[in-house]
Amino acid sequence: MLTLTSGAVQVIRTVTANPELPPETGIRITSGVNGSQALTLSVAARPEQGDEVVEAEGARVYLEPTAATMLEDKTLDAEVDPQGDVAFTIAEGPEAMA
Template sequence: MLTLTDNAAQAIRDLTANAPEPEQSGIRISSQGEGASALTLTLATAPEPADAVVENEGARVYLDPVAATVLEDKSLDAGADDQGSVSFLVTEQSA
């Protein structure tokens, strides 16, 4: 299952703090088009019915079935640039 770094959890909490339903809001990673050639990340107020839910320290990530399979052995990290823009990075899980 996808894991979240502390940086990613904090970034997700920051992004969802002002959402209409902050206690359920998170980010959703879903597949675009056929197969898993592209994944998109969007803010979500709740999971879709078939989504897998990853939660860490109050941060929620919703994964559609394709994204859940693709990211099964991955870790989600986050960072910010000098202007404060957040970017997410998928890495291999460390042993």
């Protein structure tokens, strides 16, 4: 299962903290089209049918089934640069960013 670093948890909670959004809002990761290894991240009000849900310390990530398979042994990290832009990174295994 995908592992979240503390940085990813903090960024996801910040991104989804809008009081106008439902409390179950999270980040949804989908796989690319036509077998592409590219992944797309978006804010989602809730998981879609078939999504795998990863939750850590109030941060929710919804993984579309193909993306869940691609990320099952990976770690998601995130950081915010000085300009306020968010960058998500994926590393091999949960120990990669411990």
